[in-house]
Amino acid sequence: MQFALNEDQIAVRDMAREFAAEKIAPHAIRWDEEKHFPVDVMREAAKLGIGGIYIRDDVGGSALTRFDAALIFEALALGCPTVSAFISIHNMASWMIDAFGNDSQRKKFLPKLCTMELLASYCLTEPGSGSDAAALRTRAVRDGDHYVLNGQKQFISGAGKGDLYVVMVRTGADGPGGISTLVVEGDTPGLSFGANERKMGWNAQPTRAVIFENARVPVANRLGEEGIGFKIAMAGLDGGRINIAACSLGGAQSALDKSLAYMKERKAFGKRLDEFQALQFRIADMATELEAARTFVWRAAAALDRKDADATMLCAMAKRFGTDVGFEVANQALQLHGGYGYLSEYGIEKIVRDLRVHQILEGTNEIMRLIVSRKLIESAR
Numbered sequence: 001m002q003f004a005l006n007e008d009q010i011a012v013r014d015m016a017r018e019f020a021a022e023k024i025a026p027h028a029i030r031w032d033e034e035k036h037f038p039v040d041v042m043r044e045a046a047k048l049g050i051g052g053i054y055i056r057d058d059v060g061g062s063a064l065t066r067f068d069a070a071l072i073f074e075a076l077a078l079g080c081p082t083v084s085a086f087i088s089i090h091n092m093a094s095w096m097i098d099a100f101g102n103d104s105q106r107k108k109f110l111p112k113l114c115t116m117e118l119l120a121s122y123c124l125t126e127p128g129s130g131s132d133a134a135a136l137r138t139r140a141v142r143d144g145d146h147y148v149l150n151g152q153k154q155f156i157s158g159a160g161k162g163d164l165y166v167v168m169v170r171t172g173a174d175g176p177g178g179i180s181t182l183v184v185e186g187d188t189p190g191l192s193f194g195a196n197e198r199k200m201g202w203n204a205q206p207t208r209a210v211i212f213e214n215a216r217v218p219v220a221n222r223l224g225e226e227g228i229g230f231k232i233a234m235a236g237l238d239g240g241r242i243n244i245a246a247c248s249l250g251g252a253q254s255a256l257d258k259s260l261a262y263m264k265e266r267k268a269f270g271k272r273l274d275e276f277q278a279l280q281f282r283i284a285d286m287a288t289e290l291e292a293a294r295t296f297v298w299r300a301a302a303a304l305d306r307k308d309a310d311a312t313m314l315c316a317m318a319k320r321f322g323t324d325v326g327f328e329v330a331n332q333a334l335q336l337h338g339g340y341g342y343l344s345e346y347g348i349e350k351i352v353r354d355l356r357v358h359q360i361l362e363g364t365n366e367i368m369r370l371i372v373s374r375k376l377i378e379s380a381r
């Protein structure tokens with residue numbers, strides 16, 4: 001085991017950092033205020049290989065590792081956690097096609113997903129089923145060489161702006177074994193979208209319901225066999241959860257960096273803030289916790305790359321720990337800025353709002369504890 005990044009990893013991280021500093025960070029506050037989804041900027045990022053980070057290279061992917069992806073998503077999140085998180089979701093949905101699709105599906109969809117000419121959304125959650133994902137009710141009924149879909153997905157990132165929806169549907173009996181995964185193209189008749197949700201944060205990407213009313217989807221768009229859709233969904237989330245934790249680390253690191261700059265400038269009681277021991281200790285703790293979380297995220301990513309038997313558990317642990325630490329560090333940074341931290345122009349309150357939802361999505365942190373405890377109890381039997 002080695003803890004240093006190699007030259008290639010440093011190059012990948014620095015490339016993403018530079019992109020975030022030049023193309024994302026200067027606009028992040030405005031995108032949040034204007035609820036702007038920066039598709040053009042994401043397509044520029046895709047020219048650097050960020051649209052299909054761990055997609056195989058025969059279809060235009062970068063064929064990098066989950067570990068590389070964690071470095072990239074943390075680096076992009078230094079500029080804006082929300083933009084980084086959307087690119088993560090796009091990568092997760094694209095990977096599901098790469099890993100479980102057949103050759104013709106891979107060739108049809110992945111080249112344009114890797115360039116982000118096409119954007120992908122992940123559709124699991126429904127109005128009546130979030131944490132209990134296997135209770136989903138969107139039904140797909142076979143009609144010749146098509147499925148006819150009826151139902152609704154909820155909280156879908158990129159909905160309405162996306163081109164491909166990777167959708168978990170019920171084709172069989174109740175429970176996880178009756179679920180299949182379909183790729184639904186954005187121009188499918190019978191597909192429509194709810195209003196853009198008004199949210200606490202994550203404003204640089206749209207969140208809408210995805211509605212199916214007799215939407216006809218070719219059987220040729222099914223990933224794998226009928227009935228394995230729940231496993232495809234869960235496998236996608238393993239990697240997605242590490243990415244989301246990495247996004248939290250990037251947001252929190254940026255808040256810590258802003259705090260250090262502020263402490264150098266700001267004076268109180270005749271001293272600079274960085275001369276107060278209480279604040280010195282606070283930033284020491286913030287940096288220590290971030291470093292611990294980063295090390296953990298790297299460990300989980302490496303386990304997923306190796307397909308270790310405990311990778312799912314480690315991904316859940318890293319997601320829970322990384323997103324909790326990220327939020328706490330960002331919140332501490334806000335406190336350290338006093339009233340200025342609460343103002344939009346400093347960018348800290350936006351980071352706090354953005355990171356809050358990382359403790360909820362791609363599996364709440366309570367569900368992460370459920371996954372970990374189930375594995376521990378099973379191992380102890």
Ligand SMILES: CCCCCCCC(=O)SCCNC(=O)CCNC(=O)[C@H](O)C(C)(C)COP(=O)(O)OP(=O)(O)OC[C@H]1O[C@@H](n2cnc3c(N)ncnc32)[C@H](O)[C@@H]1OP(=O)(O)O
Nearest residue numbers: 124125131133134155176207231234235312361362363367
């Ligand atoms: C701004 C917007 C805010 C909100 C945004 C919200 C949108 C999102 O976040 S996206 C989706 C987030 N949703 C989730 O993360 C769902 C959380 N829930 C879960 O992860 C699961 O339902 C969970 C862990 C509770 C398990 O469910 P449960 O119904 O008990 O299934 P379980 O029995 O464990 O597994 C069923 C089968 O799947 C398999 N499976 C489970 N996990 C995995 C995995 N990681 N990889 C492969 N297979 C898996 C199991 O081995 C089992 O297979 P078998 O039947 O052959 O034994």
